[in-house]
Amino acid sequence: MSDKLLKINIQKKLKEFDLDIDFKLKKGRLGILGPSGCGKSMTLKSIAGIVTPDNGAISLITKEETIYFDSNKKINLKPQSRNVGYLFQNYALFPNMTVEENIAIGLSKDYNEKSLSEMIKRFHLDGLEKRYPRQLSGGQQQRVALARILAYGPDVILLDEPFSAMDAFLKEQLRIELVNSLKDFDGFSILVTHDRDEAFQFCDELLILDKGKIIAKGDTHEVFENPKKVQVARLTGCKNISKIEVIDEHHLKSLDWGLIFEVSEKISPNITHIGIRAHDFSPAEKDDVNAIDTENSTKLEMPFEWEITLANGLWWKIDKQIHEHEFVIPKYLKIDPKNIILLEE
Incomplete structure (x- = not known):
């Protein structure tokens, strides 16, 4: 993990403010915390390639550098070429496919049954293989979506407020499951949230956004213990x-x-x-x-x-x-x- 680096430096003019984000991620789990409409989801969509920034560059360094986007070099990789997994709020499962069919989509075309059954076992979905998304609980749907993303071995996983529509009991349960599911993930994961407990529980490092600008960044515990700015103190509770x-x-x-x-x-x-x-x-x-x-x-x-x-x-x-x-x-x-x-x- 030490030789990996995710670099994001992007600018985009939005209706309410200008998004201007510049950070590097060396460690596994990053949280982006901020009020609604501050540019959190727009940052994720720019990394995924769903939205194109006006200026800047996004790149991933593993053994070598992969440039996702560079406005000067006129590079803008399509989302499917970026090897980035995006966990949407509604999980975006295919409703007419079973659990095993949904997960198999993430595996290579010549996958074997063993690798599929390993993913099913790893995400505690045994016995649910033939069920459709509508027959699953919220927690089971989240596990299927995560299994599908991890099946194709992404370098980066983006989590866009994955618990926002859930009641308190389910939210707490799924937060713990998500942390456990990503324990062995060797890439980067970025969680966007406006919930300080989620950010504290999930993230090694934290960015706090306000009106498109980073107003605090660093080790999660340090940002909570020493917020330094009024708005950061408010957002950390x-x-x-x-x-x-x-x-x-x-x-x-x-x-x-x-x-x-x-x-x-x-x-x-x-x-x-x-x-x-x-x-x-x-x-x-x-x-x-x-x-x-x-x-x-x-x-x-x-x-x-x-x-x-x-x-x-x-x-x-x-x-x-x-x-x-x-x-x-x-x-x-x-x-x-x-x-x-x-x-x-």
Whole structure:
């Protein structure tokens, strides 16, 4: 895997904004996270050859370089020449073909029965070979679609919001199945999503898009832990974000909540906001550093957590057991200075 590289540098004028994407992928699984209509799917379609960018280049380096698209060299390979597998939201299975017929399409014309039965076994489809897509569950359909894609040995697999139309239970199940299915895949896979949990669970690396531009990229855990920008913090699920006024190098005033906080990191001149994750508060004494009075707070019970809204608008989430229905809000909460995220606009 170390000698492989996927290079994407594309520009395309769209109605709402200009798409301008430039990144290289060296490791297996990349997530592209962003709100609806930010250019995520357009990026995938450009890689697949379904859409042609105005300018730029897309290439894959394995032992040698394969250029998918290059506007200067006038190269634009057809989708079927790119060896890219595209998993559509609806899986695009052939409705009049059985499971084994759908998978066999991905195999070479002179495939043998052994390689077909290996794919069926690998994706836990034994006993379903003669069924048609309409007779399968959503999870089974996804496995057939993935088996068909992997059967022809693609270099790149593109996953375009594959769970967007599913209920929460099925979504969780299929996310785990997808991660397991792609464990042994030696190529690149790119998942487009607006769901932060999906991105966190599936991806080694993460790109965050906003209006056609990359606003963050890097190791997935690092992007979540240190978002750096307000929009990145929002997209990675930070519930509490406030404008600030700087007091000194380690103290600031939150303008939205009217509180003064101590922070562990030195406040640089470009910091305009702070973020506090809703799970990062803990019960406190009045004189603790960053203690917050909880008077006039409201609480909302969820199956597995309490959601507490403080009078100043701060939001605290705390885990609970399904059978617990009583909770006394402590008189004070605190936030550790190191858990206050410093953010640029």
